[in-house]
Amino acid sequence: MSYDNDNIFAKILRGEIPSEMVYQDADTFAFMDIMPRAEGHVLVIPKSPARNMLDASPEQLAACLATVQKVSQAMLKAFGAAGITLQQFNEAAGGQEVFHLHYHVLPRHEGIRLNPPGVMGDQDLIKASADKIRTALQA
Ligand code: AMP
Numbered sequence: 001m002s003y004d005n006d007n008i009f010a011k012i013l014r015g016e017i018p019s020e021m022v023y024q025d026a027d028t029f030a031f032m033d034i035m036p037r038a039e040g041h042v043l044v045i046p047k048s049p050a051r052n053m054l055d056a057s058p059e060q061l062a063a064c065l066a067t068v069q070k071v072s073q074a075m076l077k078a079f080g081a082a083g084i085t086l087q088q089f090n091e092a093a094g095g096q097e098v099f100h101l102h103y104h105v106l107p108r109h110e111g112i113r114l115n116p117p118g119v120m121g122d123q124d125l126i127k128a129s130a131d132k133i134r135t136a137l138q139a
Pocket of ligand 1: 008019032033034035036043089095096097098099102
């Protein structure tokens with residue numbers, strides 16, 4: 001399986017389609033999922049091409065996890081979250097739909113289930129969540 005330069009996250013990285021970015025550094029980019037399974041659902045991706053965890057370099061994986069940790073800690077503050085769920089799918093059989101390596105970072109609260117998959121979020125709410133995460137990252 002090879003990397004497709006026209007996958008949707010590659011287009012986001014090139015600025016060809018919009019995204020609600022919350023954090024970036026030299027190697028990674030973090031932005032809001034448009035179909036949030038929890039308030040504050042963020043995706044963390046490497047800036048360099050990798051189809052998923054199976055073909056990623058150790059450096060890409062390490063950079064992504066460092067950003068996942070940074071964003072997760074900000075989420076605890078931003079949403080008063082009690083925990084974080086991290087999801088990462090590999091190939092269609094593993095549940096992957098977009099073939100650029102990504103980590104789902106989901107703030108969690110006791111007793112609150114994840115939203116069902118595939119439901120578009122309210123853009124204003126997503127923007128408000130992004131504002132809270134960006135503020136927490138700056139603190
Ligand atoms: P998966 O490949 O199964 O891990 O899921 C891909 C994720 O990308 C889903 O949670 C989608 O809601 C999300 N997604 C798809 N297109 C966009 C987009 N343009 N901006 C933000 N998130 C997206």
